[in-house]
Amino acid sequence: MNTTTAAVLVPLLPFAAAALILLGGRRAPGFVRPLAVLPTLASAAFAVLVAVRQDGGEPVEAATRLAPTGNDALPIELALHLDGFAVLVAVLVAVVASCVQIYSTGYLRDDPRYPSYAALVSLFTAAMLLVVYTDDLVVLLVGWETMGICSYFLVGHHWETPAARAASIKAFLVTKLGDVPFVIGILALAADAQTFRISDIAAGLTSTLSPTTLDHPTLIALLLLAGVAGKSAQVPLHTWLPDAMAGPTPVSALIHAATMVAAGVYFIARLLPVFASSAAALVVLAAVAALTMLGSALAALAQDDIKRVLAYSTIGQLGFMTGALAVADREAAVFHLLTHGAFKALLFLAAGVLIHTAGTGSLAAMSRMRGLKGRAPDAYWTMTVGLLALAAIPPFSGFFSKEAVIGAAEHAAFDPEHGIPAAAGWIVLTAGLAAALLTAAYAARLWLVAFHDPVAARTEPVPPGHQTGPQLSAVLWLLAVPTVLLGLGYRVLPEWFDDGDLAPTLTTSVLATGAALLGGVVTYAAWRRAYEGDGPVDPAPSLLGPLHGPAEEGFRLDALYAAAFVRPVRAAARLVRFLDATVVETYVRGAAGAPGLLGALTRRAQTGNVQTYLSVMASGALVLAVAAVLAAGD
Template sequence: MTSLTGVPALATLALPPLPLHWPHLHLSPAQLLVLTPAVACLLGLWWGRGHRRLAATVAVLGGFVTLGASAWQVVQVVTDHVEATSGTVGPLPVGALRLPLNLLSDHLSALVAVAVAVVGLAVQGFTTWYLAADPRYPQFAAGVSLFLAGMLLVVQTGDLVLLLIGWELMGWCSWLLIGHDSRRAEARRAAYKAFLVTRIGDLAFVIGLIILAVGAGTTSIPAVLRHWTSGAGATQGALATAAMICLLSGIAGKSAQFPFQDWLPDAMEGPTPASALIHAATMVAAGTYVIARLFPIFVQSGPARLVLAAVAALTMVGSAILAFGQSDLKRMLAWSTVSQVAIMLSALAVAPAAAGPDTGVLHLVSHAMFKALLFLGIGWLSVLAGGTTAAALTGGVQHFRELRSPLAVGFLALTGVPPFFGFVSKELVIGSAEHGIVGGGNTAGWLVLGALLVTVPLTAAYCMRAWMVLTHRTPEEWIEERQVERESHHPQDVGLVEMFDTRTFVPDPEEEAMEERHIDTPAWLSVSVLKWLTVVGGLVILTPFVTVDWHVNPWLVGCSLLLMAGAAFGVRAVSPQAVESDAMRRAGARVRSAFDRGWGADTAYLALVARPVLGLARWVVALDRDVIDAYVRGSAAATKVAGALGEQTHRRRPSTNLVWVLVGVLGVAAVGVRLW
């Protein structure tokens, strides 16, 4: 099996490289991919402040250039048949540790960069309409561009230091985007929660990177891989395992895996375009890419793979259950993201060493397309319907039929129905788990396969529940439809006067208002492109660019399809027809409330994270105020007391000896001046 980091044979292609030349300037595709969104961020803040249309132009144009650079990188990688490195500001002299600070272009980075660029451009185009009335749109668009720069730096990096910079830049940008509407207390709380939870995991992530870099004597990723997979590094298995487990802690935080899963649903307080960006192809998917990049080291550590398999199995099942019970469809998509990211990571936990990280990365790309489509589609519908709760969106696609096709495609792909992109990537993950069990009978494989067979019907269940809500007709609509049907069987004679009498026609003001808020062309194109990529994206496995060997058991494919169908029909059967057609209506209010609160996850966050951090902060303030500053205040007070005591003991008359000393000094000065 040829991995994404390998080079397929393309003897028929012999296109020349496409270097970008300016006087004294040569930019590689990797450099252009990182620089373009960063420059778009700066220009958007500089030119776009107070000029919304200019800010939108800069943001969308930057997205187009970024997508063009990613396509250029694909052509260059395929035609050159080698990994290409590009310099940045390095190398930096740091003693014995070498910091080359290079960027890397290969098949892995090229494929993921295209997915990130497509989603980034779609989000920027959609945002021009979604935040049309927001006075802080320029700042938001600039934040999206900077977020893309951070993710693309992680994707293109060939250096651990640059990886850390991009990693932390995304964390800071997520805080800005989630808390964009800072006037709302909920948005501020969600932003701080995301920042604190991910920072806790990042402490271990930094330690893991330090272990890898110090052991290899360099931060160059290719050199780090060579050191830890051969020679002296291969004998230090315990140290490599410690580094991998530390990295997994940081990845669990950024990717919202157990026990850090609760911050991501709360991040729905940010604008929908921010949710689409964070969930689809940037921060939460970055951990999958990091493990894929370091896969040769990770695959050698059995304990690390078992830890990842256990965490992913627990997360994918638990978050799928929570997704089913959410009363807000946007939060349902958030819990779905947690589950789908766990599926990506589980693919890396069980993939054989010879197979490489292909299946996990392919599901990353697939998830980027259909999850961005679903978030933007729900965001579009929420603007028209006035909210994202199940009650607000009831019957939404019946009233706004232009959304029926995009949302249907998105939910079918998320469920894993053939022939959509989600089906291809999901079945490859299941096949990879089954192949790992057959090949080695390992515990990780059994954990992942069992969790997948539970998650598949759960995913179909919450997707069917959402679709039933979106397509539900209210009781009044059912009565009207039956009345029309009955009247169609009993035609009446109508005169020409009645047919053309328009006096009884009264326009509906709500329908007129909805027409005025109709989506514009850039946003519509964003949703349409994502829809078609979700439909045909699975064909990527048939191209020479990605070669995938199907290790798929037809019995498992049939089993998963039967489980999906059974779960979907079961939800449809229990959905009430009178109240929102929502299967969760059969549960009590207390159960629905428990689902919305994550079954105590938020309470655990307050007890284990928020309050300890607040207590630590208060202790640090008290230490600084009452101990460290006390020395400074004490020395000042002591000086003041000493001065007061000296003043009390002084007679306030000049001393005779002091007068004679002063006279002597003046005399010596006069003699010196005279003799000079």
């Protein structure tokens, strides 16, 4: 089997599994779990095979024409472009999806809607793999939108609950809000570059022999950024992600780790020359990244629901990735994407075990989790590993990848080159160091409040929980391995990428690690003060002070959007309804009533009485005669 065939099978296998489950899942429920797990595992195996064969060398390309567009220079093609970035991200997606499918067989074993869930997860996986491998913008858009509709159904899996219904609609609408300018940006980019092929666009913009020139690089970059902000939950289109926690926890791991939210970052990495063509676009990208990193970290520090903490954490870590792209370092961005995919999937799935052990989803609040350190030891220890990676404590993977981002920002700030504005470097550097402190603070708070709250354990009884299957613990320990070791990839990943330097530097390593340790120590001190007092053992109120309330509510952006968009739209809808009912309907009824009235008058004239007809005729003749006499007299 050649490399191209193996690459085609990577997205095709989970797509076929989704089709088979949807067609026959209800008739043969016993086959759903094998169909959900085995094709995804096979897809992961083929993804690894493709990566081994590609081995960071020259890209493997293949293409076949799908449809004409009316312009022979702009056909839509089913094209593959397998470079080091694509093959490694595909391995991450397939492995995380396999872990989620295995985990779900135990986590949702009693769910009556498991067949549809498994099919949607498989389709979601196929769509993301298509986005990773494709070299055509239109085909990428197909995978992009397929992920969006799958996300809508998966977030709303528990549609009988109002929270799930509202969250699914919100996720769909907010991401579509970004997708509209995204589609316009793709068409504008293709029109300027005269091709839909991603690799040709990137090569043309970086070529020194016959460079491609975009007529509107800033406009195109900002249009594309709007779609990326929606899909990757960046400010200001990030508000859907915390609410998406209403979906099953494995869905959170799938969407928030390596798949949907990472698609936007991966897209910019593939088309980074487009953004690098505009210094203004890079500065805007840096500002978005900085606001995302800091705002999400403050919000995470104030949340009580463990899944919302992790959701805001995902938003912030994606901000680090976009920050690396803002300083034109896609190697650091994809490096952090890979490590984040491992440790964030671990954290979400460990949180799922904690919620499952507690016995009810309502105990997702950290302040109500009691006795879980001893009742779920696997989740406790693996979550500890994941939080250390999230806080970027060496030698865990998050330290090396986050250090690569901050190091790239430092280089751009002090030694700007190739048109990268120094302002972008300074914005990302300062925001990154501040976010490193806040990240360690909310990671330490989560660990302390969720697992080390003896006051609640003594004062409230521990409710009976559910037993978790062995597959859940096995998946956690499997993901713990890359969470610990993947950071060492800084030695070999440059060979797979663009030969960039991912090694940590002394200055930024000391600053970032010092900031993380400071955040952890300050949080622990505040927790100890709360522990020795009479109130709840939560350091967040004392750490955030007056910011605690706004941060807990996501800085009330939802209320702002409701005032700016939702209420005016509803008011306009009420006005339209009023006009339709009182004005348009009146004209419609009048248009129907007038002929009826004329018909009634006509019917009165048709009495069938001959004498009446003769009288009318005589009267008419008399009127005509009088009129004729008067006319003759004039």
